[in-house]
Amino acid sequence: MIIDGRKVEKNIKIDADVVIIGSGAGGAPAAYRLAKNGKKVVVVEEGGHFTKNVFNGDSYEMVKLMYRDAGSVLTLGNTGILLPLGRTLGGTTTINSGTMFRTPNEVIDEWRRDYGIKTITSDLLKPYFEEVEEITHTMEVPWELMGRNNQLFAEGAQKLGLHGFPLKRNMKDCKGSGVCPFGCPEDAKQAMHVTYIPRSEQYGAIYYTYAHAEKIIIKNSRAIGIKGHFMKGKYGVEKSIYTFEIRATVVIVSAGAIYTPVILKRNGIGRHNNMVGKNLRIHPAAKVMGYFDEELSSWYGIPQAYCVDEFADEWIIFEGFWLPPSMLSIALPSFGKDIKKMMLDYNHLAGFGIMVHDSSSGMVKVAGETPLLFYNMNKEDLEKFRKAIRIASEVYFAAGAKKIYPPIFSLESINSPSQLSKIDTIKLKPDMLELSAFHPMGTARMGSDPKEAVVNEELETFDVNNLFVIDASIFPTSLGVNPQESIMAFSSYAADRIIARWDSLSR
């Protein structure tokens, strides 16, 4: 059952077995598994419930409905990075690109080696990945659904002998509508709102949308419920006078790596080591664009369909992307009438994304209820971008581009391969890169040492019993690959641990 919080007109008090804050990649799989096991699960989600009935491909409208702060979340520091987040049933999965990767073995090894994490192994996670992939219909993108934008990069990479492959995505009957990040008009993308959430409803899970959780009720160092208020208004961003209180044996915070620390900090959790909000990793990303003589219709096909991983061991990967005009307009290197001119070339533009497995890190601070994000890019990551921009530009020239638009301030365009050395020689600073990021992680990290970590290997907080964090916050490092499948697998695993410990948790 999904209840629209804007329509609730009284204060409510409920008893449940498990209450979950947030319905994204972290919250929904746990809700499903726990409900299937007979637990009474209630999920509160601050955003609204939208499906293909609403998704109309109009990026501007969809951003207002489903993106946190209308897509204006930014990090501050030695550069500014746009960090879009979902605020909708299904969390960011409803507005993401659908790409699926298992956690790389090397990353799990690193956690064991450097963070003392012993129980989490590739073997332990394997059945969880398999189940996630089955439920979300994870499959490789067929060449014909890729769209010219991805095909061109693939062709260029092949000419240069770079290793690449079609990405795996969660999808069923995809028609290549090309607007994944704005809600799939066919609901072909198998985000939480079409997979885990309806499955959990079948087992009785209840979802309150436009319900903002504020307080974790703690008694004798044990979480016993949450309190919050409903939202009102067309966009559900104004506070309603009606409140909720949900008492439960287990409280799970799955508000994502930016808002989970807000909730934990505001409730005084994690004070013992001050680690909540620290260690923010984001996989900073940039785009390289190419101008081609041919008409590309880059808006057709799956925007994120191909990956070049030749340099993955240098912590750089390339993945497709495409942006509708409304979004691209703020990411062009021009001004005034020149933006208009460039926009007239829209049909000749191709773009490909660079994603860096970051060694830089940042933090989430809290001002009132608002997170303030700080992130400084270090020299190492900056140089990764230099290298990656150069490679992506070479790939585009190999694919026949006439001109490249690198994401570097003061280097508006590169008109021939002979000018590529400009990328090598430019005195680069982080604030010269035009950056965005889509994968916040690490702000309530898991570990074996209570002095260093926020949650243990079962994702229960060290500070408060029966309080679990299940979302992107728990990763000790960045993953180097898109994180949603890892989050879903960890969510299922943590739910199993809760089920296994149920008797002691309810004592």
Place this chain on the structure above:
Amino acid sequence: MKICKKKRRFARGFVCRTVIAISEVVIPEGEGIDVPLDKEELIEEVDTFLLLVGPLKRFFIKLLLWFINYLLPILFLRFKPFSRLSFETRYRIMKRIHDSKIFSIRGIYILTSMLILPYYYSRNNVLNAIGYPVNRFKSKSEAA
């Protein structure tokens, strides 16, 4: 400006006047895509945006617009609010900001253009001019 006299929650007074003054230089008339900017609709959208971003960012954006309108011109030795400067002067100032090597100055352009450009480049007649297929999923949008 008549548009700015209309009662709105956030985008009124200097906020409204400054956004319009910036929008005229960020989206100059004619020049390639010959679709005029609907300023009234833009201001309605900015009002919604200011609602959506919440109180802290709203305060910051309003402060930024206040700075642009009242202080920025002084730094360029112009002693009138930005919204009352000629088109050419406003264009020159915004272009200098856009081209600045200092990120926090460039940030002024980046943040204010976020209020304006996505709106303009999402209008159907602009998309038509670009060749981007509008209403591909029209039946869905009607259902919404």
